[in-house]
Amino acid sequence: MPSGLTLIMLVLISVLSALAVAHCSEDFLGNLQVCKRNDRNIDSCLKNAVSQAVKLLADGYPEHGIQPLEPLKVGGWNVTKGSVLPFDQDYYDMKLHNYSDIVIESVSSKFDDENFYVEIIALGPHMYVDGRYEYYDAILNGVNLTSKGKIEYYYTGYKFYVDLFGKIVKRNGVEYVDITACTVDVLSLDLLRIEFRSENPELDDVITTKFNNIWKELISDNREGYERMYSEKFKEVASSVFSAFRYDKLLPKN
Numbered sequence: 351m352p353s354g355l356t357l358i359m360l361v362l363i364s365v366l367s368a369l370a371v372a373h374c375s376e377d378f379l380g381n382l383q384v385c386k387r388n389d390r391n392i393d394s395c396l397k398n399a400v401s402q403a404v405k406l407l408a409d410g411y412p413e414h415g416i417q418p419l420e421p422l423k424v425g426g427w428n429v430t431k432g433s434v435l436p437f438d439q440d441y442y443d444m445k446l447h448n449y450s451d452i453v454i455e456s457v458s459s460k461f462d463d464e465n466f467y468v469e470i471i472a473l474g475p476h477m478y479v480d481g482r483y484e485y486y487d488a489i490l491n492g493v494n495l496t497s498k499g500k501i502e503y504y505y506t507g508y509k510f511y512v513d514l515f516g517k518i519v520k521r522n523g524v525e526y527v528d529i530t531a532c533t534v535d536v537l538s539l540d541l542l543r544i545e546f547r548s549e550n551p552e553l554d555d556v557i558t559t560k561f562n563n564i565w566k567e568l569i570s571d572n573r574e575g576y577e578r579m580y581s582e583k584f585k586e587v588a589s590s591v592f593s594a595f596r597y598d599k600l601l602p603k604n
Contacts, residue, residue, distance in 0.1 A: 381406055387461045387603045396457040400470065405450050421445040426481070434564065434571040437488040441501070444481035451475050455509075461601060466516030466527045471537070474508040483546070495557050499548030507540025514588060518597055525597040532585040534577050542569065 383402060385395040410418035417423070426442030429435075451474065458469040484498035515531040542565040546554045561568065592600065 385601060387601050392461075393457045393459055396459055396468070397454050400457065401454045404452055404454075408450065419449050421447045422449060429572065432571045434567045435488075435490065437490070437495075438486045439488075440484040440486075442482050444479060447478040447480070448476055449474075451477070462518075464518050466514070466518060466529075468514045469511055471509070471511045474505060474510075477503075477505040477508065479503040479505070490560060493556065493560075495553070495560070497546070497548045497550060497553055497557070499546060499554075501547075502545045504543040504545075505539070505541070506543075507538065509537040509539075511535055511537065512584070516592065526595070527592040527597055527600060529585055529589040529592055532581045532588060534581055534584065536569075536573070536577075539569065541565075 383399045408420040429439040453473045456471045460467040480502045483501040488495040513533045516527045516529045519528045544561045546557045
């Protein structure tokens with residue numbers, strides 16, 4: 351099953367990347383705090399800027415390749431059977447809603463002439479994810495859960511962090527940020543509720559009840575794989591934006 355944490359992380363990477371767009375869009379820049387590398391309070395500045403960007407990017411900036419964040423379309427993935435769910439799973443057409451509820455609690459950063467680093471700690475009070483699923487030969491505790499249809503996730507109280515690592519590189523004599531790594535991790539989760547809607551309402555009730563009874567085990571069983579998968583995706587998303595804008599436009603030194 352997909353992790354709401356990881357979906358929230360994709361939102362945050364896109365939001366941080368929006369700092370670059372701020373210097374190319376007058377409308378966006380006029381409503382976003384600009385952060386400078388030599389500012390002793392840059393972390394406080396970045397916290398405010400990212401918080402503002404969450405709401406400013408609802409409709410996206412397609413002219414700069416920034417997709418709308420409401421909803422955030424995250425596609426799909428395949429999950430092989432594990433210790434909690436002993437059957438293969440497909441998830442697709444997944445969308446994240448209510449991203450604007452994200453609260454940025456802190457930002458830590460380090461920039462110099464060679465390296466780029468940002469850590470964000472954030473809280474997602476209430477997140478909603480919907481999409482489609484298909485379960486194959488899905489036998490759980492002797493019950494056949496094989497089915498396909500719509501799936502919805504409701505997440506409450508996610509606290510998490512995301513780390514971005516990069517190097518400053520030159521292209522045609524101009525400095526850019528090359529994102530070299532991204533890691534995400536969960537700090538806490540208050541509640542996960544899951545709902546299924548297939549062509550068999552009775553089976554939907556069975557799956558919904560079973561999954562909601564073991565949501566903590568589901569997250570624990572799949573956490574490492576999902577975080578690794580999404581870290582790679584977030585790196586791709588961040589790289590596409592950071593590589594498009596000069597370092598001194600993304601984060602001016604003075």
